[in-house]
Amino acid sequence: MDSEPPFQDAYKSLLEEQDNSKAVKLIDEFVEDCEVPVIDLSRLNGCNNEADKEECKKEIAKASKEWGFFQVVNHGIPQDVLQRMRREQVKLFRQPFQNKAAGKGDHKVSDLSGNNSYRWGTPTATCLKQLSWTEAFHIPITDVSNSAAGQPNRLSLTIKEFASTVSSLAQTIAEILAENLGLKSAFFTENCWPNTCYLRMNRYPPCPLPLKVFGLLPHTDSNFLTILYQDQVGGLQLVKDGRWVTVKPNPEALIINIGDLFQAWSNDAYKSVKHRVVTNGRVERFSVAYFFCPSYDTIIQSCKDGPRVYRKFSFREYREQVQEDVRTTGNKVGLPRFLLSEGQ
Template identity: 35%
Template sequence: MSELSNSAEHNFESYPPIFRRRPESQTQNIDTAFTDAINDDVPDSDPAIPVIDLQCLNLDSLGEACRDWGLFRLVNHGIPPALLSHLQDHASKLFSLSFEFKQSLFSSPLSYFWGTPALTPSGAALQRGPQKSISWVEGFNVPLGPLSQLEPEDPVFASFRLLLEEYGKHLARVATTIFEAMVMKLNLNLVEVKSNLSESTGYVRIYRYPLHSMANSTWGLDAHTDSSVLSILSQYEVGGLEVLKDNKWLQVKPMSNTLLVNLGDMMQAISNDEYKSVEHRVKLNKHRERISICYFVFPDEGSVIRSSKYKPFTYSDFRARVQEELKTLGFKVGLRNFKLTQTS
């Protein structure tokens, strides 16, 4: 029987080595830890994040959410709750594998990352020296296109592949519906911008954020914007996501059977800055690890984004520039590099 089929419940040995410190405060009574975690996760007053009903799309409400927030909760999305639950269960089993096995299991076109955002090589923060803080996150990067060609030997991993294929089809439908509604609200020509969102570019990232006794000063992911057109997040019981609104950080409480949609840099450029790419970050929890699953979708390869606010560019141009920024600067500059100046 393979290691995946035989995987045990979560333990610290499944973390990347740098995450394996277990402070005394994390060995407290499990009942107390669970109660404290629930209190930590739920803010006193959840921000009034807009709610969009996919079955009854209101273009005015959608436009307002995209302009003022850059994100919204999505209800009546048509994804079976059982599918979301099975994905969570399988993700937990995968993360409970040993660090070494995860590294060997997820090879091209899939990938396993830890300690850095997915676009940065694992351990890059350590290579740049102690002045650069490490991100307390590990994850699997799964392009959805090649999934059907994979034939994993382990039955649990094979089941996970099938679940991701089904999930990807649902998310492609959701993303396309939302994108076309946004284009309509922006009065853009759908024929001209249709290639700015391509289902073939979709991929899923599954994240695990380890528990940490210094959760208030250590981050799973530091503040950033996504490079996508749209990012669609499924987060479960453990909170930690925070978004920047009116220069204030607000916690985003998990809600059952509700997806969180946030706009990325590509959508901001497509909308001529009318819509915003929302800045967000992930806070750690003292007593419980957090697992979330996010779908990202991008423009078609070679599709040129044309905007009155930016120089014409493709997502490939943008991605190459961001990867160079992460390598040389340690942070993403992003859209500012493509902005038209007053004298252009």
């Protein structure tokens, strides 16, 4: 049984736009490769002097302000954990499509929770530029922990180990960014717990229209931080100085990017930048993203004195507004919805 989602059948009318000249090229064939800042986190441990440690923290803050993205090496996540995570992910996506869609099979994420977390394509797409050529499993970390504690399997144990190590890294980065703003804040340890975060395993199948269909639509992330483990196929692009650039894969690195909540919390000191994934006409691409999120009731407001850029809001309110905008307009609006009016 075929493991591929039925993109060709489900989106036949959209794909046929190419035959009547309605389809436009969404992606420039020649987007410049760039080396996103690479930061060696080994300098944060006690084996190095204090000057090295402080310089590392400054590099993290600078990249978060100027790029909104950076890569980290010597990050403390064992290569064995990353390799096992990739193997389990590939086995999961190799399941027959019908099993994935129904949450069945021997190797399934529905074992981790009561609901099937599998998604593919964009059901609401009305044109090619709204279509994401991807399949994914969205997994709340709390479900992984409960499964591993109950009747663990290799998949749940691997995901739990990966999530716990990446969670610790996310807390470290968040605390460094808070400290750079002059805060010794317990905000993240008090509000961003393992059971408020989630994991998304992505697969981008080969696409017959690689310059006309996105793997993942241009967007910003709605959380505080995202930590990404990707393969070496490439395809991640971000906006830098008003133009799209391609992130060159680094086999030794994890990618970290700032989300909308951190931009609002920092009063625009750190930048949540638009990014996307482009498709490949020949080969598939895999990635795993860890989303560092607070509880839904957490209030987001500027941590800095002085004029505030955004009104305060809860994470629940933000998520609901994003979902409503996507449902009614087909696009995420995001932080501009929460700007303070002049004079407030």
